[in-house]
Amino acid sequence: MKKFYVVLDSIPQLEKRLFLFMKFLSIFVLLLIGYYWFLQILRHNYYLELSEKNRIRNIRITAPRGVIRDRYGVIIASSAPSFVLSIVKEEVVNKDALIKDLAHIFNKNPEEIKALYEAKERVTPRFYPITLYENLKRDEVVKIEALKWKLKGVKIDYKSERSYPYNDFCSHLIGYVSQVSSKDIERLKNRIFSSKVGKAGIENVFEDYLKGFDGVTRVEVDAYGRKKKVLYKLDPIAGGSLKLTIDWELQEVAEKALGDKNGAVVAISAKTGEVLAFVSHPNFDPNLFVKGFDREEWEKIINNPFYPLQNKVIQGAYPPASTFKLITAIAGLEEGIIDESTTFYCAGKKRVGNRDFRCWRESGHGRVNIHKALVESCDVFFYELGLKLGPDKIAKYARMFGLGEKTNIGLPGELSGNVPDTLWKKKKYKQSWYDGDTLPYAIGQGYLTVTPLQLALAYAAFANGGTLLKPIIVKEIETNDGKIIQEQIPTVRRDVKISSKTLNIIRKALIGVVNESGGTGYAAKIPDILVAGKTGTAQVKSFKERKKQTGFLNDHAWFVGFAPAYDPEIVVCAFVMHGGHGGGVAAPIVREVIDKFYKKDRVVNAKLHEE
Amino acid sequence: MQNYMKNNRLFWEGIFIIVIIILLGCVNLYSALITPYGTVDSLFYKHLLWLLIGGLLAFLFHFLKPIDIENFSAIFYILCCVLLVGVLIIGKKVNGAQRWIGIGSFSFQPSEFTKLALIFFMAKIFKQMPVVETGYKLNQLAVPLTIVIIPLLLILKQPDLGTAIIIFSIAFFTILLIGVNIKLLIKFFVSFIIFSPLFYHFLKDYQKKRFIAFLMPEADPRGAGYHTIQAKIAVSTGGMFGKGFLKGTQSKLGYIPEKHTDFVFSVYAEEWGFFGVFVLILLYFYLIYWMFKVTRNINDRFLFLSASGIIFLFSLHFIINIAMVSGLFPVVGIPLPLMSYGGTALIVYLVSLSFMLKLSREY
Numbered sequence: 001m002k003k004f005y006v007v008l009d010s011i012p013q014l015e016k017r018l019f020l021f022m023k024f025l026s027i028f029v030l031l032l033i034g035y036y037w038f039l040q041i042l043r044h045n046y047y048l049e050l051s052e053k054n055r056i057r058n059i060r061i062t063a064p065r066g067v068i069r070d071r072y073g074v075i076i077a078s079s080a081p082s083f084v085l086s087i088v089k090e091e092v093v094n095k096d097a098l099i100k101d102l103a104h105i106f107n108k109n110p111e112e113i114k115a116l117y118e119a120k121e122r123v124t125p126r127f128y129p130i131t132l133y134e135n136l137k138r139d140e141v142v143k144i145e146a147l148k149w150k151l152k153g154v155k156i157d158y159k160s161e162r163s164y165p166y167n168d169f170c171s172h173l174i175g176y177v178s179q180v181s182s183k184d185i186e187r188l189k190n191r192i193f194s195s196k197v198g199k200a201g202i203e204n205v206f207e208d209y210l211k212g213f214d215g216v217t218r219v220e221v222d223a224y225g226r227k228k229k230v231l232y233k234l235d236p237i238a239g240g241s242l243k244l245t246i247d248w249e250l251q252e253v254a255e256k257a258l259g260d261k262n263g264a265v266v267a268i269s270a271k272t273g274e275v276l277a278f279v280s281h282p283n284f285d286p287n288l289f290v291k292g293f294d295r296e297e298w299e300k301i302i303n304n305p306f307y308p309l310q311n312k313v314i315q316g317a318y319p320p321a322s323t324f325k326l327i328t329a330i331a332g333l334e335e336g337i338i339d340e341s342t343t344f345y346c347a348g349k350k351r352v353g354n355r356d357f358r359c360w361r362e363s364g365h366g367r368v369n370i371h372k373a374l375v376e377s378c379d380v381f382f383y384e385l386g387l388k389l390g391p392d393k394i395a396k397y398a399r400m401f402g403l404g405e406k407t408n409i410g411l412p413g414e415l416s417g418n419v420p421d422t423l424w425k426k427k428k429y430k431q432s433w434y435d436g437d438t439l440p441y442a443i444g445q446g447y448l449t450v451t452p453l454q455l456a457l458a459y460a461a462f463a464n465g466g467t468l469l470k471p472i473i474v475k476e477i478e479t480n481d482g483k484i485i486q487e488q489i490p491t492v493r494r495d496v497k498i499s500s501k502t503l504n505i506i507r508k509a510l511i512g513v514v515n516e517s518g519g520t521g522y523a524a525k526i527p528d529i530l531v532a533g534k535t536g537t538a539q540v541k542s543f544k545e546r547k548k549q550t551g552f553l554n555d556h557a558w559f560v561g562f563a564p565a566y567d568p569e570i571v572v573c574a575f576v577m578h579g580g581h582g583g584g585v586a587a588p589i590v591r592e593v594i595d596k597f598y599k600k601d602r603v604v605n606a607k608l609h610e611e
Numbered sequence: 612m613q614n615y616m617k618n619n620r621l622f623w624e625g626i627f628i629i630v631i632i633i634l635l636g637c638v639n640l641y642s643a644l645i646t647p648y649g650t651v652d653s654l655f656y657k658h659l660l661w662l663l664i665g666g667l668l669a670f671l672f673h674f675l676k677p678i679d680i681e682n683f684s685a686i687f688y689i690l691c692c693v694l695l696v697g698v699l700i701i702g703k704k705v706n707g708a709q710r711w712i713g714i715g716s717f718s719f720q721p722s723e724f725t726k727l728a729l730i731f732f733m734a735k736i737f738k739q740m741p742v743v744e745t746g747y748k749l750n751q752l753a754v755p756l757t758i759v760i761i762p763l764l765l766i767l768k769q770p771d772l773g774t775a776i777i778i779f780s781i782a783f784f785t786i787l788l789i790g791v792n793i794k795l796l797i798k799f800f801v802s803f804i805i806f807s808p809l810f811y812h813f814l815k816d817y818q819k820k821r822f823i824a825f826l827m828p829e830a831d832p833r834g835a836g837y838h839t840i841q842a843k844i845a846v847s848t849g850g851m852f853g854k855g856f857l858k859g860t861q862s863k864l865g866y867i868p869e870k871h872t873d874f875v876f877s878v879y880a881e882e883w884g885f886f887g888v889f890v891l892i893l894l895y896f897y898l899i900y901w902m903f904k905v906t907r908n909i910n911d912r913f914l915f916l917s918a919s920g921i922i923f924l925f926s927l928h929f930i931i932n933i934a935m936v937s938g939l940f941p942v943v944g945i946p947l948p949l950m951s952y953g954g955t956a957l958i959v960y961l962v963s964l965s966f967m968l969k970l971s972r973e974y
Contacts, residue, residue: 011909011910011912011915013790014788014789014912014915014916014919015843015906015907016914017787017790018788018903018906018907018919018922019903019907021784021788021919021922021923021926022899022900022903024813025896025899025926025930026896028930029896030928031941032892032930032934032937033888033889033892035937035939036846036880036885036888036889037885037891038845038848038938039843039937040846040849040850040851040884040885040888041850041851041885043847044847044850046847047843047844047846048847048848049847049850050844051844051848051860051861053858053862054841054844054864054866054925055861055864055866215897220860220864221864222647222864222865222866223841223864223865223866228647228864303833337890346795503692
């Protein structure tokens, strides 16, 4: 019989080696068990988090931002649905064809769309739809809907987006919203980010009221980004709305009156401090911030030498020029240095030391009293008065009227201006005060600077008999269902004690400025309403320098007016940068605003506008 | 007779453990193949069909005499090589690799058969070679190396790196087992280190990516590292006792690619947790230990080497697959025996196990 199996000596040796293999295997098995322990028990929580990130998507529902209205209810900032085009990558059949079709719809170069697509793709997390365009126009939406059968993977969603129906209307006060930056994220903790926040003006200050609370849909998605089930849904809560003190029509008139000129116009209610108009020019269209600038638009803004983003009502401090004579005059009268009959002789200039200080009228005003000095804005009278008062007395009265301190209007970036005195000069320049400094000071030039809002409030304090008010811009804060949760009431900052005699003398003089022949503010005269006011023409400092740099030769023009003169309701301050003479340039602006204020059908028009 | 009874116990021990693993495999595959609509994918029934076919073949294999296997091994080997050439000519291309030959609606992978054919043929060759006390030298190993290299190259051409690694490793361990000259071994390791960059150069791009992804899976989490990260998430979120049968979110929501084949173990680990993983690893180890118990009784060199080859086959698949699923090994196409879906592989495993069962009774 044939022997089937040949037994070789080497078998025990093979067995030994195989046993060695088994030992190695055991070690590997132990290592694997150890590693699975590590992975499943020790690293469990870490991977659990990754898994949730995988599986669960939080889809934000942007809360509609609260509406901002004017005092009569005209909507200045609203929330409008914005159409968003996004692409679900997994559903796209032919990417190149799709890009071609989109290029056709948007009238753009396919390469451009492709570049955009790829750029957005990079920043979009896996399986999230790629947002290609926001703020689609209606006709684009229609075109896309019509071609939907062809555009596989294209999705149109809509979300609530800030919209400013009047574009650049009141832009500095309202401010704007735009995409959050990393800086905002630090500031605004506990927020879901990706949306837009208020960056300037009211939008910024009242962010918490306007924002509302975003909703969220928590969905479970599969690996292809398809929604499997909704785990949880939280509806958004709309933001509260604001009612401003701004009067839409007055604002519009003020903006039109200022026109293309650069500067500021502010109108306030003389008894309450409510801001009725708030204009700064050049301005900007806040809608551009919402949708994002293209390069050209952005450069247009930042290359404008007049800084469109600067709010000139509160963020610009300028020498008030002759409008400041109000303060010097009050100081003179109250301190008993002059009375209504005190006169000084104006020969067109005043020599102090070895320097001539000119009056604006070279031929001089002759002998002038306080009334004439204000009406005709004689500089020499105030030079003399200023010398008698000294800088510290002037500063005392200027401060009493709120100059040199912030008005606390509650908007970011407000300047306090500068009210100089001897101490200030010593600190700043390590020099003592000279008479040569006092002369320009007395007529509102030199080191003195004020913001247009400060000046308006100082005049209001005078006009209402000595109550310095806090400016109010927001009248009411309402919840999204219309309940008023906060109402701003007039706040007195300080009572300025002025004798009625002084008030009377100066009031008459300011009426004279507008209404008497020879008055510098004649252009502000309105037939039925008694307007009082004061012009100002500020020589631009370091004249030669300016000329070299920008070629802006003209003086700043000021006019502050109030009406009716004996029971004032409205104070309007107009400031025109490099505008020329206050009487010629600024006074007509004030006239138009006051004129509109007293037009009877004003409220009705505003209400109609809302419809 | 007494002896026969004892060995019969070893036989039933083997049957017991194999059946348990197969059942676990079916249960897990059912979960892996459940569709979002709550029904089970038809591949599950195909798996059952393959089990039936494989079981039948294994049963028939049981009646082959060991000497027949030894005699047929050369023919089996040549047949496999021919089929491997055939794959490259008429094979079906799936995912860029040409690995399958289709017959009707079924297709099979000759490379899987090649593993077994090579084990048997190498055993036959080594049986016929004289034993060398100091271990074999390179010139003496020329014939066995040639018969390894031919199918290896054919498989690399498909390309199927996973199977190539398995075949290479089985051959490597077999040569270690029969004894190799220590100097040759050192030379081999030195040249392996020197030439591995060259080898890397010949890898396909996707293979290179996978290799880099293995070293740093977080570097490209959406691309090459995706398999590994998602599988790791599945495994890890299983925790101590798992999410429960049919409750794995990673697998059910489609985050795990190849969840019914190479990555089937991640489905298991997610649903049964560390506890389940521990039990299954022990079961596999027990299976291999059982094979070892069977093998050490064998006093025939061919059968001993064949059985050892099968031990290597199972061990390598088991260790590499479980390591790969947890990110300890680069992603290569190496399935988990008896758990992963794959007809040809299943037949090969069942036939191999049938061979071991047969030996458990014979010795």
